[in-house]
Amino acid sequence: MSTNETTAQPVGGIAPAMIRRTPKRDYVPFYGPIAMIVFLVVWEVGLRIAEIPELYLPRPTVIAQNLYLLFTEGGILQDLGVTLYRIFGGFFLAAFVGIVLGILMGTSRKLYAICDIFIAVLYPIPKISLVPLLIIWFGSGDLFQIVLAALGCFFPVVINTILGVRQCDQGLILAARDLGASERQIKWKVVFPAAVPSIFSGLKLALGIAIIMVVAAEMLTAKYGLGARLQLSGQILETGQVFAILLLLAVLGGLLTKGQERIDRMIGRWRT
Amino acid sequence: MSTNETTAQPVGGIAPAMIRRTPKRDYVPFYGPIAMIVFLVVWEVGLRIAEIPELYLPRPTVIAQNLYLLFTEGGILQDLGVTLYRIFGGFFLAAFVGIVLGILMGTSRKLYAICDIFIAVLYPIPKISLVPLLIIWFGSGDLFQIVLAALGCFFPVVINTILGVRQCDQGLILAARDLGASERQIKWKVVFPAAVPSIFSGLKLALGIAIIMVVAAEMLTAKYGLGARLQLSGQILETGQVFAILLLLAVLGGLLTKGQERIDRMIGRWRT
């Protein structure tokens, strides 16, 4: 191999970086909250200066005040409980069915061929347009809410599970088979754990969708639940309250996601 | 190591399987369509026998007939075009922003810390509840539809991109750095291609969501588009037409997903 004159010259700029490439470990956990606080302050002050009416977009302090009132006088806790029950009902239903089906589809070419077409066809149908049908079949109570949420979050779980299963290292499967694993054991002791990171990112998406679906369904038919409250506050133009409930939803979503991430990290501590 | 008496015995049942473990390659591509046809026949015949009214759940033949009429007399092609334009507008917008932000977030701990909290908070807010705000900012035309769709499908893209980036083999990054790659080159020549399978499964989810969001937004506000047609048909309880449009959406979704899978396979031919 001949020496390349152009590229073999010492390039001053690269040298120092070569010795220290590991990024310095800053203490980053505070970056997020700080950014959020800055954002909120800009929001508050901006609206005060621009004198935008509360109707359009209420200020954070007004929202916080409304939220406080909702808790102390509005009995929002009951609604929160109802909504959480429906969210988790739908989420766990979809997670269970989605993971099992995803693993079976990822490991069986036949089953994949059969189910794939249904998934491809059902997935893009707006679930909200199925509300009338679902109401006929499941009534307009909790079961309906749970089924609708499950329908919404089933697809990310299935799709990500299949992806995870497909990415599983063939070598691991061979090794397990060599050690006498049955096809069933391979599925649950090799393919499934290998797919866990991917499944988790599916579950993360799913939980978000579950929240959205339940709230939307509650807005349509429920008497209790955060969605129903949202509908109600809208009816009397309590914009502050509307945003307070949205904030509650956001915080709820944030907390659930963080909790999920913590579980994910605990399970995934073998990585790096 | 002592011999385990129980497990060291020859187990007759295992023996033949040991010699032939590779699953026989059946010709599976027809399984899906056949399953679909069976499903449709059961639907048609079932409803005829049970004499369920069309309003409740129309038969496939009725739906097909309605679909035919929509094309020949209903001028649905124009609506289809409008809807496709909005779907792809939102999808590509979200894909671009989501992939770039996802890669930056996956590779920078600071940026991750800052953006993560906003994503966690914004993701679970039902995007539909932002419609009034969005209309004020973007009007009620195409731009509004596109932004709404992009808002909806931005999250799966970002989340899956971050996942893919995180799963990138550290050894590959070290090797690239060793070969003189700049941080930028590492991002785009190592981390990004390594994340492609995961990004693709995010895009698959995103396209589905884009369809759902555009149709939902059209149902709410649009004059043209499949969602607008769906709304009108639903409003006057033309259930056959509603299902015909849902079918059209399903087929559209199926086609788009298949196209996406083909691209994915082409790019991913290095796997196995």
Add this chain to the structure above:
Amino acid sequence: QGAFDAPAKLKVGIVPYISSGPFMVAQAKGYFKKLNLEVESEIFQDGGLAIPSLVGGALDVIVSTCNAGLFNTIAKGAQFRLFTDRGRESVGMGSQAMMVNKELYEQGFTDVSGYKLMKGKKIGISVRGSISQLLHTKALQRAGLTPEDCEWQWGVDTKSAPTLLAANQIGLANIPIPLSHAVEAKGAGKIATWSDDIMPDVQLAGWAAKETFLTEQRSVAVRYAMVHLQSVRDFVDAATNGNPEIVKIIAEATRLPAEVIETARPRWTGYALDGLPNEASVMEQAKFWTDAGMVTRMLDASEIINTDIVKEAAQRLSDANPFI
């Protein structure tokens, strides 16, 4: 069929608004139980969502809002009838405010004649084929304009209308009580006129049940109508005298603050004391939607309305009122 008051269960689809007041009163005061009816209710934000459940048999009685969908469903062969009144825009008591933005109000859109100012302006309605579209169209025609003279913005539901009015994104939208008062209080828009100024006594909705239910379970239907008539009396009385018991019942059932219910009281939805649907108004609406091409054929009144049940109920009530 057994005795007239044999125990019966029925499932009812309702909407959670003040207009459901009589039903709420009936439930709270135990009127149904008195007639041996066990009623289970399901809530729908939009009455249209309940029609498939009625036709499919999951519900026995529903609130059926007058709109293109209702007529078209019947035109396509669904066998159900409106068997009592379920709210109307009685003169002076219209429940829908026609609200305009400040600009239009200042230009003089302060009563129904103001519609003439709407040329080239935007009207916000929630969905096509709804009674709001009908109301606006009638008012425009009366002011010498056609619907094509304005721009129509769909998807403006009651929650987004105030913001859009305040932002001048639309000029006109109809907003129901009690929201309309809140909107005016917050300065987002002005009440220009009311629905009853445009179409006095227009029928808003009726209690609907399947033809088979009305014949096969006639006694249940009649008892239901009796309860309806009795609770309508309580409701209409309370609308004039502000009976705090009734106000409290409605506040609890709608989950709205009692003050809000009280403020809206003068314009709580109007009800016919005899329970008879306004046939003329219903037929006018049917014709309108048929002309608009949203209903496949013009219907006959007898295909939409059944008056037997409520007439028998009124008779029985005047013979012996079981509720006093």
Add this chain to the structure above:
Amino acid sequence: MQLYEVLADQISHQWTSKNRPPTLAIDNVSCAFPAGKVTAIVGPSGCGKSTLLLILRGLIESTQGAIRFRYTNGSGAIVDGAPARMATVWQSFNLLPWRTVLDNVAFGLELASVSKEERYAKAHEAIKAVELGGFEGHFPSQLSGGMRQRVGLARGLVMSPDILLLDEPFGALDAQTRVYMQEQLAGLVETAGKTVILVTHSIEEAVFLSDHVIVMTARPGRVAATRDIPLPRPRAIEVQNDPRFSALFTEIYDVLRDEVVKSMMG
């Protein structure tokens, strides 16, 4: 305990992938792996040794040919039948990254539903045997290459297999650990009487450990030569100073050189 003999009968294997012309990895390989003996396979890089191992283990199906297992039953007759336990030690380790060293080693026993207590006891023993005591709780990503390879070795050994397949089991080990592990393996083989198939790059290793060496040609792999190794057992590392050792080494080296040169020309 039965001793199993393995027979490869005219095995050929072609790898196919969608976008490339197919690769004929091995071509018409017939050979025997005698019962209770160690057979080494040597051959140029890419000649299909790992492929042959996969076929012998029944994990992929050869495009042609068949594999037979035979053993002598109680009354001395020779009977066809696959063994209860075979175990493979992999060139690329193939450890489950989400399991600790202990749980990786115990994996095979867990699959066979051995009680927790028993399998952990055995796994601990095997981990000690490969000198990894103290690393039971580490994950594979926290180990060096050589340590991972030893975990793979322990995972196979703990199964007390009737037939042991080793694909470069000492490739990632340092010279000394390698000798130590080789001696361990030699001891194990001599006392336990297993049928062992060993793929290796090292002729020394092949001669030192085996009773029988199969030299393969360059791709497509065929059998170039087979040689018995009549060195006495038990063997210690000093056997390498035996003049017969050097003679065998040179003999195999010469065959292999021709093959490697051939593989590099063409």
Add this chain to the structure above:
Amino acid sequence: MQLYEVLADQISHQWTSKNRPPTLAIDNVSCAFPAGKVTAIVGPSGCGKSTLLLILRGLIESTQGAIRFRYTNGSGAIVDGAPARMATVWQSFNLLPWRTVLDNVAFGLELASVSKEERYAKAHEAIKAVELGGFEGHFPSQLSGGMRQRVGLARGLVMSPDILLLDEPFGALDAQTRVYMQEQLAGLVETAGKTVILVTHSIEEAVFLSDHVIVMTARPGRVAATRDIPLPRPRAIEVQNDPRFSALFTEIYDVLRDEVVKSMMG
């Protein structure tokens, strides 16, 4: 062309991970890698050889100590400064799985914005040098272990680095290919005058290829001994028959044995 010397000054490195006590991989290692010479590092498995290489290459930051580079400039003075090009050949290959052999080998040149024509020409040359002609279009998953290792080798060589770091570059090669590649490398080193740092498990390889051997202790890795290899150059494989070779081998072997025994005692 400048010849670079590398100095490691009291390097220690501790690996930390969240759920385990930290591992002290190397402890206070000071050593020099002379300019234009080959220095081999041998040591027991897990003693921190790969870790040391990462630190020398500047890819991880050592917990303590510093690395210095020096070269002689035009006027003969010794100057501090890092070289333009260093290249590493990895124990675990680290090939980009989505790139073909050709694009993997050309990767470093592509990063340096070398024109497509030029980089492919050079890559083809390097691929031929490691005897992989004809496999340019294969993906890594379609190659055997030894073939992948040779791709890694070609990828490093094509960069014409001033300092070459080799982590077990011949570990996955068969005996013959190994000798061939060793001879190739010896020739390259002798003519091109590069500074080479070679981690190996094979004492033979260390003695055959290097001018200088560093023996490391068991973990935590320290410098147990260093030995110059005064064998004449150019060297061919026959140098292994030289009695000095055996003497050096035995000497290093003895140090290493003590370390391995120590590491296994615990």
